[in-house]
Amino acid sequence: MLARDVPALTDIELARRIGLRDPAAVRWMTTRNNQRLFRTAWSILGNRAEAEDAVQSGYVRAFAAIGSFAGQSSLDTWLTRIVINEALGRARAARRRRARLDADSITDLDAYRERLMNGSIEPAAPDASLAIKQMRAMLEAAITRLPGEFRTVFVMRDVEGMSVEEVAGALDIPPGTVKTRLHRARRRLRDLLAPDLRASLVGAFPFAGEHCATLTERVVALLCEAPDG
Numbered sequence: 001m002l003a004r005d006v007p008a009l010t011d012i013e014l015a016r017r018i019g020l021r022d023p024a025a026v027r028w029m030t031t032r033n034n035q036r037l038f039r040t041a042w043s044i045l046g047n048r049a050e051a052e053d054a055v056q057s058g059y060v061r062a063f064a065a066i067g068s069f070a071g072q073s074s075l076d077t078w079l080t081r082i083v084i085n086e087a088l089g090r091a092r093a094a095r096r097r098r099a100r101l102d103a104d105s106i107t108d109l110d111a112y113r114e115r116l117m118n119g120s121i122e123p124a125a126p127d128a129s130l131a132i133k134q135m136r137a138m139l140e141a142a143i144t145r146l147p148g149e150f151r152t153v154f155v156m157r158d159v160e161g162m163s164v165e166e167v168a169g170a171l172d173i174p175p176g177t178v179k180t181r182l183h184r185a186r187r188r189l190r191d192l193l194a195p196d197l198r199a200s201l202v203g204a205f206p207f208a209g210e211h212c213a214t215l216t217e218r219v220v221a222l223l224c225e226a227p228d229g
Helices: 003-008 009-019 023-045 048-064 076-105 109-120 132-145 146-159 164-171 174-194 195-203 209-225
Strands: none
Touching: 003 023, 003 164, 009 023, 009 076, 009 132, 023 048, 023 076, 023 146, 023 209, 048 076, 076 164, 132 174, 146 164, 146 174, 164 174
16 A cells, blocks of 8 residues: 555554554554654653653554454544553553662662653754743643643643543543543643743644654564564
């Protein structure tokens, strides 16, 4: 199948092509979802490296089970649920590790790695001003301080732009719960941020360019180039 034909496929047809390990279909699906899935995983894990690993693992798990996709929800929502479960599993494992480390008074290596990773984030565009960079950093810091359940809903709804129904479907919670958590998250952020900072949300938590392309190619290599068996 030619790459230009893939966007016209229905979700069922796209799932079938992914099941056949069509590189064009896999590349289209990952490129279309990378940023939203990364942001969602980060909202749960609070760690960029762990979030990227969770997305990649979620892709592999989802595409291995692509034959079970029945079209009852959109393929994007189905994939988001799998990545959420992957991230939640990692978060639980991290809490267990931290409990063991705390018991022995050992430094949490995940926190140290996150500090190191902050120095390797893709730089902003050359014409981005220092003020914009600072505002985005303030936004990320404020959102990080939200309780986990509020942070995930806020990132999916306000940062990624998913609808209330899409968020509810992905998290398997009622739409009313999504609205309540979103309201509480926004109210907490208003206490932390000046109104003019909220306009910077669109560019927060970047996962594009080289990072996005690299993740896509890794998934294509794993699923389309590895020998069967």
